[in-house]
Amino acid sequence: MITPFDYLEHRRACRQKQLERSNRIANLPPDYHGPVSPEDRQILDKSIEQLVQDVHKQVIRPIDILRSYGKVAIKVHAKTNCLTEVMINPGAEKWIENINLKGPLAGIPISLKDSIIVGGFDTSVAYSRYTGKPYPRDGTIVRILKDAGAIPYVKTNCPITLLSFESTNDVWGRTTNPHNINYSPGGSTGGESALLAYGGGRIGIGSDVAGSVRVPAHFAGIYSLRCSTGRWPKAGMDTSNPGQEGIPSVFSPMTRTLPDLVYFTKSMIEMKPWEYDHSVHPIPWRADMYESTKAQKTLRIGVMETDGVVPPSPACARALSTVTSTLSSHGHTIIPLTPPSPSTALLLASSLLISDGCRTFLSFFRTGEWNDPGAAQLSFYASLPAPLRYMHYLWTKYVRRDPLWADLLWEIREKTVQEQWQLVARREAYKVEWHRWWQEEAKVDVILCPPNATPAVPHGGMRDAVGSCGYTFMFNLLDYTAGVLPITHVDSKLDALPADFDVSKMNGVARGAYKHYDAEKMHGLPVGVQVVGQRLQEEKVLAVMERVVQVMEKEGKGYELLEIPD
Numbered sequence: 337m338i339t340p341f342d343y344l345e346h347r348r349a350c351r352q353k354q355l356e357r358s359n360r361i362a363n364l365p366p367d368y369h370g371p372v373s374p375e376d377r378q379i380l381d382k383s384i385e386q387l388v389q390d391v392h393k394q395v396i397r398p399i400d401i402l403r404s405y406g407k408v409a410i411k412v413h414a415k416t417n418c419l420t421e422v423m424i425n426p427g428a429e430k431w432i433e434n435i436n437l438k439g440p441l442a443g444i445p446i447s448l449k450d451s452i453i454v455g456g457f458d459t460s461v462a463y464s465r466y467t468g469k470p471y472p473r474d475g476t477i478v479r480i481l482k483d484a485g486a487i488p489y490v491k492t493n494c495p496i497t498l499l500s501f502e503s504t505n506d507v508w509g510r511t512t513n514p515h516n517i518n519y520s521p522g523g524s525t526g527g528e529s530a531l532l533a534y535g536g537g538r539i540g541i542g543s544d545v546a547g548s549v550r551v552p553a554h555f556a557g558i559y560s561l562r563c564s565t566g567r568w569p570k571a572g573m574d575t576s577n578p579g580q581e582g583i584p585s586v587f588s589p590m591t592r593t594l595p596d597l598v599y600f601t602k603s604m605i606e607m608k609p610w611e612y613d614h615s616v617h618p619i620p621w622r623a624d625m626y627e628s629t630k631a632q633k634t635l636r637i638g639v640m641e642t643d644g645v646v647p648p649s650p651a652c653a654r655a656l657s658t659v660t661s662t663l664s665s666h667g668h669t670i671i672p673l674t675p676p677s678p679s680t681a682l683l684l685a686s687s688l689l690i691s692d693g694c695r696t697f698l699s700f701f702r703t704g705e706w707n708d709p710g711a712a713q714l715s716f717y718a719s720l721p722a723p724l725r726y727m728h729y730l731w732t733k734y735v736r737r738d739p740l741w742a743d744l745l746w747e748i749r750e751k752t753v754q755e756q757w758q759l760v761a762r763r764e765a766y767k768v769e770w771h772r773w774w775q776e777e778a779k780v781d782v783i784l785c786p787p788n789a790t791p792a793v794p795h796g797g798m799r800d801a802v803g804s805c806g807y808t809f810m811f812n813l814l815d816y817t818a819g820v821l822p823i824t825h826v827d828s829k830l831d832a833l834p835a836d837f838d839v840s841k842m843n844g845v846a847r848g849a850y851k852h853y854d855a856e857k858m859h860g861l862p863v864g865v866q867v868v869g870q871r872l873q874e875e876k877v878l879a880v881m882e883r884v885v886q887v888m889e890k891e892g893k894g895y896e897l898l899e900i901p902d
Contacts, residue, residue, distance in 0.1 A: 475572020492527025522552025547808025
């Protein structure tokens, strides 16, 4: 399309989608617009497992559960701008008529990242060119959910490109953190984290290619599990980088509470997703692994305090220290670890993820369409002429004396087929090195580490912090199972930087991350911890997460969820 007309069509599409969303909310039945009643509170206070049992016994109607959570979701959206497609009416209320009332998720409303395909609704992935093009039928993930009795009721916001820890775009606008509107709820599944943190839902599904379900859990104070590839269904979605398999994206669960995370994960696996999606391994729920880990008297807990690129901020270091000291006091063995070069993982994973030089995600932009500031930085470096990029590389490495930042910037470029194959070979060799190290040297049950160097970034902060993703990204490279759980909140006094802290002496990645660290401004933001197992150890990771919560609560250090709005 001719440039001026393409821009006008972009603006028209954005206005149309936002008007459509507003009209859908305004036209909901009165039940969705009133205050939260005592009857609603009774529903909202129950776990997913309890609600399912009530539906099975016909103690409660699915429509009542939907209306309670739909009501809160609309209130949360008004505060955070977290929703994209509102599917409650005439979607979800009609689906209720035919749901499986005996399924493991019978009557449970479930929110979905915007990239998941639902029949009758758009899957724009935040690009305006994909609006006004509803899919004719449900994608695989949604078919599994509906067969389990679940009710998809809303879709949630994400960043354009899906490559950011923020969630902003022209089509839907900016999603804010429910704890502090000046900060991001995370990305790329930030709409989910905002909705769940504020109680507008209990369970949702996001995707993770560099930390996109774990960082939002850390930023907003919820629970998430990054499953290994092949354990959770993947078919039935759209993406900003179709065909990118250097670092495979995985769809995974996100929840408001840990019991719901365990129950939801178990329920999805027990639906035998491999019968729906060829990419899923036929591995049933392994109750023996889950129960034996819960019963194990003494766990061997490895601790990775830093990724070797960006040291953890005081708030994130305090959260990790609190957990490890509490576990130690309850008799568990804590083992400090120095794993195989995490900085190598960051360089290798970054090279693989954007080995096309950002061409694919840029190809979906319309004229004048806003780009995420972090993704814009990546595409800027990728577009530099080779001689200029090389001169900048030499200047950064030898004049600035910042070899890590120089190497990372140098890798932001389009690769040849031969270079891509070489990267895949290096990835596989790195996996072998980690496996040997874990089995022969570390010999731990799981690893604890921060989910990110800092708590939530302020809006626009990814322009500077775009490279600060090593704590999660390395486990995408390794394809390890990893969960995140909230531990505490930023304290303006306890988590302030030392008076002699000098950002200028740090590498470029760390400087970008610490540019926005301010304990006073961040006061009250959630801070989480990451629990990492080896590949396909979902049951073990969930069991250890439960052990962590148990000891923390026993010591009076349990995490306090954000109160559901009235």
